[in-house]
Amino acid sequence: MTALLQAINLSRRFxxxxxxxxxxxxxxxxxxxxxxxxxxxxxxxxxxLLNGVIAPDTGQIIFDGKDITGLPPYxxxxxxxxxxxxxxxxxxxxxxxxxxxxxxCFGRENMNLAxxxxxxxxxxxxVGLGDRINALAGSLTTAGKKRLEMARALSAHPKLLLLxxxxxxxxxxxIEHMIETIRGIRKGGITxxxxxxxxxxxxxxxxxxxxINLGKRLAEGTPRExxxxxxxxxxxxxxxxLLATAxxxxx
Amino acid sequence: MIGILxxxxxxxxxxxxxxxxxxxxxxxxxxxxxxxLSHGAIIVLGMFVVYFLTGATGVSAYVGIPVVVVVGFVAGxxxxxxSVNRVIGRPILMSxxxxxxxxxxxxxxxxxxxTTSPYNVPVSLPxxxxxxYTFTGTHIMAAIIAGAIAGILYLFLHYTRPGKAxxxxxxxxxxxxxxxxxxxxxxxxxxxxxxxLACVSGALIATLFPFTVLSGGAYQLKSFVVTVLGGLGNxxxxxxxxxxxxxxxxxxxxxxxxSWTPIIEFGLFVLTLIAFPRGIFAFTKA
Amino acid sequence: xxxxxxxxxxxxxxxxxxxxxxxxxxxxVREPFPWLIVIFTAVVGLAPVVMDDVSLRESLLLAAVYxxxxxxLNLMIGYAEYVNFGNIVFFGLGGYxxxxxxxxxxxxxxxxxLAGGVCVSALAYLFGRGILGLRGxxxxxxxxxxxxxxxxxxxxxxxxxxATGIYLSMDAYEPLGGPMSGLWFCYYLLVLVMGLSLLLSxxxxxxxxxxxxxxxxxxEDAAAVLGVPTPRYKAIIYAISGFLPAVAGxxxxxxxxxxxPNGAFDLxxxxxxxxxxxxxxxxxxxxxxxxxxxxEELRGFLLFSETFSHLQLVLAGALxxxxxxxxxxxxxxxxxxxxxxxxxxxx
Ligand SMILES: Nc1ncnc2c1ncn2[C@@H]1O[C@H](COP(=O)(O)OP(=O)(O)OP(=O)(O)O)[C@@H](O)[C@H]1O
Ligand SMILES: [Mg+2]
Numbered sequence: 001m002t003a004l005l006q007a008i009n010l011s012r013r014f015x016x017x018x019x020x021x022x023x024x025x026x027x028x029x030x031x032x033x034x035x036x037x038x039x040x041x042x043x044x045x046x047x048x049l050l051n052g053v054i055a056p057d058t059g060q061i062i063f064d065g066k067d068i069t070g071l072p073p074y075x076x077x078x079x080x081x082x083x084x085x086x087x088x089x090x091x092x093x094x095x096x097x098x099x100x101x102x103x104x105c106f107g108r109e110n111m112n113l114a115x116x117x118x119x120x121x122x123x124x125x126x127v128g129l130g131d132r133i134n135a136l137a138g139s140l141t142t143a144g145k146k147r148l149e150m151a152r153a154l155s156a157h158p159k160l161l162l163l164x165x166x167x168x169x170x171x172x173x174x175i176e177h178m179i180e181t182i183r184g185i186r187k188g189g190i191t192x193x194x195x196x197x198x199x200x201x202x203x204x205x206x207x208x209x210x211x212i213n214l215g216k217r218l219a220e221g222t223p224r225e226x227x228x229x230x231x232x233x234x235x236x237x238x239x240x241x242l243l244a245t246a247x248x249x250x251x
Numbered sequence: 252m253i254g255i256l257x258x259x260x261x262x263x264x265x266x267x268x269x270x271x272x273x274x275x276x277x278x279x280x281x282x283x284x285x286x287x288l289s290h291g292a293i294i295v296l297g298m299f300v301v302y303f304l305t306g307a308t309g310v311s312a313y314v315g316i317p318v319v320v321v322v323g324f325v326a327g328x329x330x331x332x333x334s335v336n337r338v339i340g341r342p343i344l345m346s347x348x349x350x351x352x353x354x355x356x357x358x359x360x361x362x363x364x365x366t367t368s369p370y371n372v373p374v375s376l377p378x379x380x381x382x383x384y385t386f387t388g389t390h391i392m393a394a395i396i397a398g399a400i401a402g403i404l405y406l407f408l409h410y411t412r413p414g415k416a417x418x419x420x421x422x423x424x425x426x427x428x429x430x431x432x433x434x435x436x437x438x439x440x441x442x443x444x445x446x447x448l449a450c451v452s453g454a455l456i457a458t459l460f461p462f463t464v465l466s467g468g469a470y471q472l473k474s475f476v477v478t479v480l481g482g483l484g485n486x487x488x489x490x491x492x493x494x495x496x497x498x499x500x501x502x503x504x505x506x507x508x509x510s511w512t513p514i515i516e517f518g519l520f521v522l523t524l525i526a527f528p529r530g531i532f533a534f535t536k537a
Numbered sequence: 538x539x540x541x542x543x544x545x546x547x548x549x550x551x552x553x554x555x556x557x558x559x560x561x562x563x564x565x566v567r568e569p570f571p572w573l574i575v576i577f578t579a580v581v582g583l584a585p586v587v588m589d590d591v592s593l594r595e596s597l598l599l600a601a602v603y604x605x606x607x608x609x610l611n612l613m614i615g616y617a618e619y620v621n622f623g624n625i626v627f628f629g630l631g632g633y634x635x636x637x638x639x640x641x642x643x644x645x646x647x648x649x650x651l652a653g654g655v656c657v658s659a660l661a662y663l664f665g666r667g668i669l670g671l672r673g674x675x676x677x678x679x680x681x682x683x684x685x686x687x688x689x690x691x692x693x694x695x696x697x698x699x700a701t702g703i704y705l706s707m708d709a710y711e712p713l714g715g716p717m718s719g720l721w722f723c724y725y726l727l728v729l730v731m732g733l734s735l736l737l738s739x740x741x742x743x744x745x746x747x748x749x750x751x752x753x754x755x756x757e758d759a760a761a762v763l764g765v766p767t768p769r770y771k772a773i774i775y776a777i778s779g780f781l782p783a784v785a786g787x788x789x790x791x792x793x794x795x796x797x798p799n800g801a802f803d804l805x806x807x808x809x810x811x812x813x814x815x816x817x818x819x820x821x822x823x824x825x826x827x828x829x830x831x832x833e834e835l836r837g838f839l840l841f842s843e844t845f846s847h848l849q850l851v852l853a854g855a856l857x858x859x860x861x862x863x864x865x866x867x868x869x870x871x872x873x874x875x876x877x878x879x880x881x882x883x884x
Contacts, residue, residue: 051762077764085762091755093820102752105745106764113745152763286674337862343673344620348815348861351808355854363847468804472685475678510693510700517686524679525667 003062004029004160004191005081010049010059011215019045020056021215027160032182032192034206034223036199038235042215043195044086047162050193051083052076064159080108082158084149086165086195092138099137099148100124100155107156120155127151127181143174150178154185161185163194167201179205203227211235257384259501264386266497267394268455270490272470273477274401275448281484282421282441283339288350289330290474291467292357293446297323297453298462299365302372312374312458316396319454320447327446331439339438361464371461393455400451401490404444408486417441421484476520570822571739577826578732582725598724598792600833601731605785606806607813607825608734612741612778614811615820617771618754619669620677622807623684627779628786629801630687631657633697635787636796640709647726650787657783658776665772672757681804688802702797709791723792727785734781738822741777750774754820812857818869827868 005027012020019042027033035043048054050061052073061069068076082103091099100120104111111119124133127147132140137148146166153161163182167175179201186192196202202209203223211219211226213235219226226232272294279287287293300322304315334353338346376388408414419427420437428434456462456470473496481492496516503515581601585594606628613621634653638644644652668679692700710719741747749770752760761767790796809832817828835856839849864871 053758053762073761074764074766077762083762085759089756089759089762091752091759093755094751098748098751102748102760102763102765105748106766113743113748116745156764280674284674286678334858334862341865342618343677344614344618344819345861345865347620347622347674347677348811348857352854352857352861355850355857359848359850359852359854362850472681475681479675479678508693510689513689514686514693517682517689520682521668521679521686524671524675524682 001028001031003027004064005050005193006060006062007046007050008060008062010046010056010061012045012049012054012056018215020049023059023212023215023217025210025217025220027191027193028207030186030189030191031207032186032194032205034202034209035193035195035212036197036202036209036226037212037218041212043212044164045215046212047083047164047193047195050076051081051162074106077107077156077158078110080156080159081162082107082153082156082160083162084146084153084164084166086168088142088145088149090137090140090145090148093136095134095136096124096129096140096148096151097121097133099152103152103155104157107158109157116155119157120151123151123155126184127154128177142169143171146170146178147181150181154190158190160191160193163192163196165195165197167196167198175201253382253384255502255505257381257386258504259498261386261390262497262499262501262504263494264390264394264497265459266494266500267397267490268452268459268493269470269473269477269496270481270493271397271400271455272449272452273474273481273489273493274404274486275445275450275452276471276474277478277481277484277489278404278448278486279442279445280478282417282445283335283438284343285335285339285346285350286343287442287445287449288347288471289353289357290350290449291469291471292354292361293323293326293449293467294453294456294470295361295462295464295467296326296357297450298370298372298457298466299361300450301454301457302370305372312372312454313392313396316451316454319450323447323450324443326450327443328439330446331442335442336435336439358464358467365464367463367465369461369463370457372457374458387459389458393459396455397452398490400448401486404448404486413437413440417444473516476516476523479520479523571736574732574735574739574822578728578735581731582728585724594721594724596833596837598727598789600830601724601727602785602789603810603813603829603833604731604826605727605734606782606810607817607829608731608738608822609778609780609782610810611738611814611819611821611825612750612774614814615824616741616747616750616754617774619771619775620673621680621775621778622677622804622811623680623682624778624782624810625802625804625807626680626684626687627657627661627782628789628806629691629796629798629803630660630786631779631783632786632790632796632801633691633703635784636703636705636790637697639787639791640703640705643712646713646722646788646791650726650784650791653787654780654784658780661779662772662776665775666768669768669771669775684802684804684807688798691802692798698797700798702795702801705791705794709794720792723788727788727792730781730785730788735822735826737777737781738825741774742822746770746773809853812853815857815860815865815867818867818871818873821867821869821873824867824869831868 003026007023007025010020010023023046035046037043045054049056052071052075055070060067063079063081066079068079091102097120100123101116104116104119105113121133124130127150129144129147129151132144140148150166167178170178175198182192182205206223208221209223209226210217211232218235219229219232276287276290279285297319300319301312301315304318305312330353334349335346338349374389376392378385378388379391408418416432416437417440419432420434424434477489477492477496480495481488499515499519500512503512581597585597606624610621610624613619631653634656635650638649638652639646664683668676671679691697697703707716710716713719713722741750749760749765752763752765753767753770757767790801813828813832814825816831817826818824836849839852860867866874
């Protein structure tokens with residue numbers, strides 16, 4: 001197993017809040033790694049550090065053998081990291097297709113416009129936005145916008161996909177649909193690092209899980225190990241459903 | 252040497268009035284994120300109100316100040332409901348254009364009514380002579396009034412219910428709304444206050460220098476410079492920024508031709524924007 | 538059903554399409570829109586000749602300048618959604634450089650105005666890397682500052698005549714065969730610059746670069762995360778938006794026979810260009826053209842009408858206010874929303 005991404009000793013402080021603290025973890029080639037933790041644990045901040053939106057105070061990020069610490073987000077994107085945001089950021093005035101084309105044009109493969117159009121159409125279809133391709137992004141429903149976030153990231157043909165709570169706010173059918181989509185992406189050879197609060201989903205999708213709390217790493221292991229870890233259970237304030245959902249969802 | 256010092260002191264006095272003008276701009280900007288591009292036109296309005304008031308009644312310009320405040324406040328509220336309310340929260344271009352179109356309307360009407368010839372408000376006040384340099388009485392008086400109004404504004408914003416409501420709406424409009432504050436009314440009031448401040452500064456400027464219908468543009472640009480120096484939405488910073496700008500002007504006057512002052516001002520402005528986008532005096536933010 | 542989805546996704550991840558460059562060119566030539574621009578430009582250029590009407594030429598010349606200013610400013614305001622209040626600085630500075638080279642150094646007029654364009658774009662690029670770090674209103678204010686600073690500087694710059702500016706003597710038009718043919722020459726070139734401005738707007742909108750710029754306009758942070766190199770792209774579009782206005786400035790002031798600071802760096806003209814864009818529809822290609830022609834008509838009407846000549850500014854302001862408050866998409870936005878079949882023709 002080779003490491004695609006290594007985060008080494010990352011720390012970041014915002015005023016009085018130590019959002020991320022000496023965090024180290026590795027994402028292996030081809031796996032789905034889950035990143036979980038209570039609200040405000042610093043998960044989204046970790047993503048911001050990884051893709052260059054925020055520079056870490058200390059620490060190092062190695063991606064695909066290259067040091068990408070402190071690079072701006074657009075350079076990180078070019079290296080092959082794409083991201084679906086927790087707070088959806090569709091380009092409202094552009095169509096679904098154009099949104100995806102931006103991802104394709106400026107992502108890892110640096111495609112020209114015509115190639116990007118084809119790639120974007122393909123991806124939009126595959127995540128179930130095929131019939132909304134010419135609709136303005138602003139006219140999509142919440143579920144549609146979530147899919148668009150994902151499609152846009154995917155259009156870049158990234159090596160690593162960062163998914164930040166893509167299931168939040170979806171109904172059970174939509175969740176089911178999205179889980180299938182995520183499995184499909186992994187089958188396509190894309191490594192995934194995902195943040196998720198929907199336990200059943202993260203337990204069934206992830207190969208491994210990293211748990212953080214107050215910016216620090218609390219535990220790491222397979223979904224079953226995590227579900228049985230007493231520290232994790234305390235951090236989630238004795239969320240009794242955790243164990244149950246883990247067992248139900250485990251492959 | 253005394254000449255330079257005197258020039259700087261005089262700059263500080265006039266700068267306090269710039270600070271007052273900028274306070275009107277920065278209050279509106281800070282509370283509703285609108286840059287009021289009719290600011291200059293409103294300053295001119297203040298000039299003409301005091302001009303006609305003193306002309307018609309013969310009272311001193313300083314006695315007319317409260318009237319200018321009331322007229323400015325009412326005008327501000329009308330302007331808010333007419334053109335600003337609909338653009339709150341829309342892209343910045345919209346509020347810039349809405350207030351700019353007001354600028355065109357006001358300047359257009361004022362030009363039609365009063366032409367573009369120069370006016371002045373005669374005020375006679377004894378100056379203060381130190382060694383052989385005389386500080387003009389009107390400059391001293393204007394600075395005192397500007398300082399007093401700034402103080403009153405501070406007390407109003409911090410110790411009265413409407414003032415606190417304005418600050419609450421400025422810091423988080425949604426939270427204020429949830430707490431039962433009628434945010435739109437508060438925004439209208441803040442806009443009225445900002446306009447009233449601009450009018451008063453216009454009235455004070457009218458006692459210092461001759462003016463025309465088109466004078467507002469220059470003072471509006473100065474207000475921008477001051478606002479940027481003082482930090483956005485920060486009335487105390489605006490006063491400091493105004494004094495700083497006045498000092499720079501005072502310092503520059505003995506050494507460079509007057510025509511170079513704008514280059515210095517705008518150079519300072521652009522550099523400050525780039526280097527300190529949150530303002531040099533931002534640390535005093537209330 | 539779910540398994541077919543996952544297979545699609547798997548396929549999508551590896552898809553590698555092929556398209557040749559010739560296909561790309563063909564795609565544009567096949568479109569009706571660029572041809573519309575060419576025809577429009579030719580009509581404007583030839584109308585005063587065919588009608589043998591010098592006053593028509595003068596008003597079309599002004600319109601061509603307005604379209605050039607509005608169309609290029611639209612690259613910033615409509616595409617990148619950065620509000621540039623000081624766009625007139627390009628026109629003025631380009632005008633000064635062009636006129637100065639053509640008169641004091643006797644450089645060929647076309648070369649002079651091109652040099653003006655290149656200098657202005659280069660300056661804009663360097664400057665843009667500084668001030669484009671500012672967002673929203675801060676950027677808008679900085680552009681005013683830049684214009685005013687350069688205005689004040691030129692007013693004091695003796696080689697360019699300081700506050701009085703540069704007057705052209707009749708000799709200046711000798712290389713063009715005298716003042717008469719010189720005026721026509723400037724007219725044709727200005728119309729050409731107008732046409733190029735429109736083609737540029739079209740080319741950018743249909744390019745990868747343009748897609749990046751539009752993305753920046755929608756959400757700059759999201760664009761950067763998607764890989765758009767935002768600082769560089771912003772500086773480039775800023776520089777591009779200065780080139781043709783600078784060239785037009787050189788031609789316009791050369792034709793006028795005089796350039797002085799207050800005329801060259803007039804903020805009002807800057808704002809008028811914004812009014813034109815808003816009137817026609819920001820972010821569209823045709824919008825600024827329609828806006829420029831409408832605005833010029835309106836202004837002419839107001840200037841010459843008995844009742845309104847004093848209230849010209851008031852009416853223009855009221856018009857702008859109404860657009861901003863009630864029709865923010867401009868005429869074109871309004872039409873496109875109601876008549877979808879028009880979209881192919883009115884881009
Ligand atoms: N840009 C920022 N400036 C200041 N503080 C920030 C910033 N970003 C995050 N924080 C703070 O850092 C902490 C971690 O936030 P983060 O968004 O990473 O949490 P999270 O784990 O993603 O939470 P959630 O599950 O709610 O999405 C929070 O206290 C947050 O307020
Ligand atoms: Mg989060």
